[in-house]
Structures are given as C-alpha cells and as structure tokens.
Amino acid sequence: MDLKQALQQRVLVADGAMGTLLYGNYGIASAFEALNLTHPDTILRVHQSYVNAGADVIQTNTYAANRLKLARYNLEDQVTAINQAAVQLAVKARQQADHPVYLLGTIGGLAGDTDQGIQRATPPEMRASLREQLDALLATPQLDGILLETYYELPELLSALKLVKATTDLPVITNVSMLSPGVLRDGTTFNAAIRQLAAAGADVVGANCRLGPYYLAQSFENLTVPTNVKLAVYPNSGLPGTDQDGAVVYDGEPEYFETYAERFRQLGLNLIGGCCGTTPLHTAATVRGLASRAIVPHRDRANQPLSQPLTPTKRQHPFLTKVATQKTALVELDPPRDFDTAKFFRGAQRLKAAGVDGITLSDNSLAEVRIANATIAAQLKLSYGITPIVHLTTRDHNLIGLQSEIMGLHSLGIEDILAVTGDPAKLGDFPGATSVGDVRSVELIKLIKQFNTGVGPTGKSLKQASDFKVAGAFNPNAYRTTVSTKSIERKLAYGCDYVITQPVFDLANVTALANALKANDVHVPVFVGVLPLVSKRNAEFLHHEVHGIRLPRVVRDRMAQAELDGNEREVGLQIAKELIDGICDCFNGVHIVTPFNRFKTVIELVNYVQQKNLAPTR
Missing domain, CATH: 3.20.20.220 (TIM Barrel)
Known part of the structure; x- marks a missing residue:
C-alpha cells in the first residue's frame, strides 16, 4: 500500500523533531544535516526511536540540506552527499521496523531565514537551490513522498510545489508556518493558503512549527475547505524558553500531546506529527491519545475570501510634494x-x-x-x-x-x-x-x-x-x-x-x-x-576619520588657508553654498x-x- 492509499484509509502518526534531540541529548549545535555523513549512527538512532515510538511516517534529516543554508558552514559542495546519506539512513531505520513506515524527503523553506546570504539570494538562486536538493533526494528511489515544511511565504511554497510536481509523481505534503493562529504573515488567511495549495496539486496540506497544539487546533477549528483535502499538523511542543546559558529550550510535556491527538483527529486531520521541542515520547503519546485511526471528515463550507488590506488614510507629505517642483x-x-x-x-x-x-x-x-x-x-x-x-x-x-x-x-x-x-x-x-x-x-x-x-x-x-x-x-x-x-x-x-x-x-x-x-x-x-x-580641524577629521566621507584636496586646502586668515566659518559657509549651487543644478x-x-x-x-x-x- 503506498502513502496515498494509506492516507485514504487511516490517520497516520508522523515523527517529531530531529534538531531537538540532537541538541538536547547529544550536545550537537552545528549543521545537523552534516551529521548524516559524520555521525550516521546518531541519526539512525533518532529515526529508530521515532519508529519504536509508533511513528507511521518519518522524514529525512534534510530540512536545511540545501546549498544556500549549508554555505554558512562551508558545506555547499556536499548537498548531494548529505541528502543521499539522509535517505539511506531513514531507509535503514524503516527496514528494521516491525510495522509499515513511510518515508518523506524533507525540504525546508528559505524565506524568513535571518542569514544574510539567504536574504540576498535571488528567486532564481533559490529555485536552483531547491532543484539541486530535490534531485539529490530523488536520486534514490526509496522515498514515499516529499515534505515541504516551515514555509512562511505562500508564494515561495507555491513555487516549490510547482517545481516538485513537475519533477516527480510522489505525493507532496505542504506545510505553512504561521506566526499567529489562522493567518500567514502576509495577511493571507490559513483557509486561503490551504485552498490555494490544494488547487495547485498538493496531496496533503497543513501547518507546522512556531505554534503549539492549542493555537494550531484553533486554526484548524476555523478551517473551511473541501472534505477531499487531506490535512497535516506538526505542532511545536509549546512555547520555548531559555536556560541559564541563554539556550532555547522546550519543556512541553508529552502527555499534553496525548490530550490533543484525538482532538486533531476529530478536526479531520489525516497526518499528525510534531515539530520543535517534540521527542519520541510525544510521538508515543500521540499514538496513545488516538481513540481510533478512522478518518473524520472535516467541515466543508463556502470558500472564504482572502483578507483584504486596509486602505490607509492618505495624508499630506508637504516636503515630498514640494520637492517635485x-x-x-x-x-x-x-x-x-x-x-x-x-x-x-x-x-x-x-x-x-x-x-x-x-x-x-x-x-x-x-x-x-x-x-x-x-x-x-x-x-x-x-x-x-x-x-x-x-x-x-x-x-x-x-x-x-x-x-x-x-x-x-x-x-x-x-x-x-x-x-x-x-x-x-x-x-x-x-x-x-x-x-x-x-x-x-x-x-x-x-x-x-x-x-x-x-x-x-x-x-x-x-x-x-x-x-x-x-x-x-x-x-x-x-x-x-x-x-x-x-x-x-x-x-x-x-x-x-x-x-x-x-x-x-x-x-x-x-x-x-x-x-x-x-x-x-x-x-x-x-x-x-x-x-x-566649521574649521580646518573639522575638515581633516571628516576626511580621515569618518567612514564614507572624503574631501577633495582643494576643499581641505581652502580650509587650511582659512585657518591662517581667521575666517574659517565664512569659508566653510561659502563652500557649502557652492555645493548647494551644484546640487540644485541636478536635484x-x-x-x-x-x-x-x-x-x-x-x-x-x-x-x-x-x-x-x-x-x-x-
């Protein structure tokens, strides 16, 4: 039975965070994806722990395994090796499972990343980065689907979905990330985003990261999309805090996930996993919390429109109006x-x-x-x-x-x-x-x-x-x-x-x-x-010590002579007027x-x- 068929028949439980375990349990805080090559046994143990906890779906350790993000660690030339190693490790964990396990190749979003190298990347560079990673993942045939997760910008996710759908027939799961429940950061409603992704060919649509079970459940409660749309949710364990060293930590209890598992199923969710702060204990709690694996149809109401931006009350900008003429x-x-x-x-x-x-x-x-x-x-x-x-x-x-x-x-x-x-x-x-x-x-x-x-x-x-x-x-x-x-x-x-x-x-x-x-x-x-x-000393200071300012030799010489003549203010003022004359000829x-x-x-x-x-x- 392939992944599409399984999603038609029962609610599936997905794994949780990879980075949380690597940081919290193994003390590793660098390029987690590079560990596919340097610490393969560590990555394998994480996969196995989720499988043993009852996960039906696991994802490759490739969230940031793209050229743009790996460049911060000088690993951009290892994109193919890192991704293919990740697939093989996940395959090995699946082979050792005592129940069917489906494998997703994970690709994370780029927009919103604080790294300046990524901020400066052009759309063609971002598409090329996605293409390179996708090709590396698909080079091995063992994947059951592609997971596009943690996308804050709907246009970026739609573009990624289009590229993936044009490249493979594997099912694609698309997860947006919301900073506030029910709305993306550009003001697009969660409803509208889900509808657009489903219309663009996503096999499963949903949300992950940033929000915990409470707010994501709230978002899905207000969701009104056709019943044939498959839904996924990967909440954080809760809101993060910091330890005494300033490191980000999560302390959401696994039992909390147990109380939300059945609630998510009743809301029509087909795939329930975890994101930041979640562990195999949260996965096991989700499995325990489900009263049944039967799919519950979610609500189907009339489509809600995209949120409309408010129109500002226009005011006068006197100096911008004046400068035009x-x-x-x-x-x-x-x-x-x-x-x-x-x-x-x-x-x-x-x-x-x-x-x-x-x-x-x-x-x-x-x-x-x-x-x-x-x-x-x-x-x-x-x-x-x-x-x-x-x-x-x-x-x-x-x-x-x-x-x-x-x-x-x-x-x-x-x-x-x-x-x-x-x-x-x-x-x-x-x-x-x-x-x-x-x-x-x-x-x-x-x-x-x-x-x-x-x-x-x-x-x-x-x-x-x-x-x-x-x-x-x-x-x-x-x-x-x-x-x-x-x-x-x-x-x-x-x-x-x-x-x-x-x-x-x-x-x-x-x-x-x-x-x-x-x-x-x-x-x-x-x-x-x-x-x-105002003086020769002022001129020399500006020229030699203030970044971005250089004075021509003739200007400095005039101020030097003015110091000798005792009329520095007058000469400085005259130079400024000459500059204004030239500026006003152009601007x-x-x-x-x-x-x-x-x-x-x-x-x-x-x-x-x-x-x-x-x-x-x-």
Whole structure:
C-alpha cells in the first residue's frame, strides 16, 4: 500500500523533531544535516526511536540540506552527499521496523531565514537551490513522498510545489508556518493558503512549527475547505524558553500531546506529527491519545475570501510634494546628549521660523547615546508643529523592537522614516556594545511599508493602515557611483519613497549620481547631503576619520588657508553654498546636516536654498 492509499484509509502518526534531540541529548549545535555523513549512527538512532515510538511516517534529516543554508558552514559542495546519506539512513531505520513506515524527503523553506546570504539570494538562486536538493533526494528511489515544511511565504511554497510536481509523481505534503493562529504573515488567511495549495496539486496540506497544539487546533477549528483535502499538523511542543546559558529550550510535556491527538483527529486531520521541542515520547503519546485511526471528515463550507488590506488614510507629505517642483531643504539635528533640551528646541523653533521643510533626527549617530529620537520627534510635531523625519537603525533594535518602534511612531502620527543600518556600535560610548542587525536597511524598508497594508509582519490585522513614507540612505562618495546606484534600485524595489544621501564635498559625485540615475531611468526624489565645515580641524577629521566621507584636496586646502586668515566659518559657509549651487543644478532636494548645533549657519543655508525658488530659471 503506498502513502496515498494509506492516507485514504487511516490517520497516520508522523515523527517529531530531529534538531531537538540532537541538541538536547547529544550536545550537537552545528549543521545537523552534516551529521548524516559524520555521525550516521546518531541519526539512525533518532529515526529508530521515532519508529519504536509508533511513528507511521518519518522524514529525512534534510530540512536545511540545501546549498544556500549549508554555505554558512562551508558545506555547499556536499548537498548531494548529505541528502543521499539522509535517505539511506531513514531507509535503514524503516527496514528494521516491525510495522509499515513511510518515508518523506524533507525540504525546508528559505524565506524568513535571518542569514544574510539567504536574504540576498535571488528567486532564481533559490529555485536552483531547491532543484539541486530535490534531485539529490530523488536520486534514490526509496522515498514515499516529499515534505515541504516551515514555509512562511505562500508564494515561495507555491513555487516549490510547482517545481516538485513537475519533477516527480510522489505525493507532496505542504506545510505553512504561521506566526499567529489562522493567518500567514502576509495577511493571507490559513483557509486561503490551504485552498490555494490544494488547487495547485498538493496531496496533503497543513501547518507546522512556531505554534503549539492549542493555537494550531484553533486554526484548524476555523478551517473551511473541501472534505477531499487531506490535512497535516506538526505542532511545536509549546512555547520555548531559555536556560541559564541563554539556550532555547522546550519543556512541553508529552502527555499534553496525548490530550490533543484525538482532538486533531476529530478536526479531520489525516497526518499528525510534531515539530520543535517534540521527542519520541510525544510521538508515543500521540499514538496513545488516538481513540481510533478512522478518518473524520472535516467541515466543508463556502470558500472564504482572502483578507483584504486596509486602505490607509492618505495624508499630506508637504516636503515630498514640494520637492517635485521646488527647491526643498531638510535639516538634520542630533538629539541632545543630556537632559538639557532647551537649546535644542530653541534652535528647532528658529529653523521652523526660517521655513525649513522638515527636520531629520539621527538615531544615536556615531553610536553616541542621545535622547531617543522618537521622543524628540513627538515633541517637535505635537508641541512645535514641525515635520520630523525619524532615523531608524537596524543596529540598535532587533525585529521585535523595530516593529514596536514603527507602531509607536504611527500612534504619534509620525510617518516619515529614514531606514539606516547605523554606525558600528564599537565606535561610540560603549565599545563593548553589540550591533543587532537582524535585518539590513533594505529589509527594514520592506518591514515599514508592510504596515501600510494594515497587516502586521505576523499576519495580524492592525485595525488601521499606516501611511509611512520611507527614505533610503545612499553614499554618493563611493568611487564607483554607477555600481552603487544599484542600492537605490534595490531600495526602491523594497518600497523606498525617496533618498537622503551622505554629505558630499565633491560636485563630481553629485553629477555622477544624477547621470547614473538618468541612465538607469530611476526617478525618485533625492535630498543630497551638505555639511558646512566649521574649521580646518573639522575638515581633516571628516576626511580621515569618518567612514564614507572624503574631501577633495582643494576643499581641505581652502580650509587650511582659512585657518591662517581667521575666517574659517565664512569659508566653510561659502563652500557649502557652492555645493548647494551644484546640487540644485541636478536635484531639487538638499539635506543640511547641522554641525555642533551651529543653528545660525544652517538657517543661512536654508534661506539660500529657498532663495533659489525666487530666482529666474537658468
């Protein structure tokens, strides 16, 4: 009897986690899939323990056995050997069983992986990785099916399913992973995902990982798909915790699975297994908990539609509207480093009176601790009526903190953000501090724009849609501007609305950027950075010690002469005006960085930009 026939006749029990046993029982915390080659007896014992516990279905130890994930361990050239060894070990365990056991070749999802190498992989590279692993698994004929598991992105899973179905006639099981019960993180309902996968040819559809029995049962209770759809569930043992060393641990009791086994059967599940934190004890508990192996038809109701994104309440973005046709000035301020904020807000008021179009607020620039810029932004907006643009770094916030910050900004009505990586933490006040870097700045742009759909990154409805306009940072001082321009195109693809550049001191870089954007047909508002020099020492420091900034020899010589002449401020101001002249020949936006709280200098430059809107067009 093949796997398809067995699923037609009875509820099958699948195995549980592989990594949990390898980490918890054997102290192995590296590339688990490589153990197929280096520790085959260990992998065989895990398979045998699940078979002895009563599992009808086991899966190969190949969840991450693809080129992209193995590359982090320099094992990308062993994809075929690792996968084929995994199949042979599982086959050996099946041969020693005293009951029929079906074998699934496992392929895990890639989207959502935090490894930057995978994040940067293109769709063709991801498909090639899948194809290579699939071919390696299918090279041995003993498989009874393919398991596609832990897919957070429905499009990725549908693409993988299409490739597998075009390659083999083996049954395919597709499991999505949900961060919240009943909904994928892009807002697609579990109902809709199951229907789409079944329509695309999946033989069994279901869910695994992230959630325990309670929430997955809740998701299946609300499922309304045709009765001919076969369903699978592989819950975690429960929510994880950490031990005294900070390692992730699960302590869900096997008896809990015993209470849920029959409940899953009554909900119409055909295949019941386990994921993170589960062990052979959980598998045995599942077997004990089933009152019968008879299949119970699940509910069949009218199809429910895909969740519809909320429409944001559109607001005016004055500086983005203005920059389309007029010269526009933004000013960057560093929040105060102490509790004396009086001078800062007096300066901000003067900038407003001068007609600045918006104030950008750095996020602990140079890794120096300052008052939280979101707090300063709220005061600028609510107390002074000034438009703030908040810098948000990936350095200081993990994914949880980033999302919390974004939601907080929306609740304050602040929806202009500059997404940046941030200067390395070791540069600043606390050299021992670490940079987080859960995502790159381009992924942060995508994360922010997700909130504009009214659906959070976990898939939950936010009850409102934000209207964030997001800026991407760009350094035009690179030697190869044409190549660097590609980063703007990537950021635009992720949802970037406009660009703010590093300060420039060489107009050749400005011209090169304008030409590169034009040559690549890239049209986006650009605010080019200007940092007025205050002294020769300031110029030399910027040139020699600040990453990403270089001053031409002629500029440094002018500041050196100004030091001798005693007119450094005036010469620095004149250089800034000359730069603004050149910038305004190519772009409408200027981003003036305030040096050492020199508000008088910045206000003069803001006025200089504004005067260009009154001058006759050249």
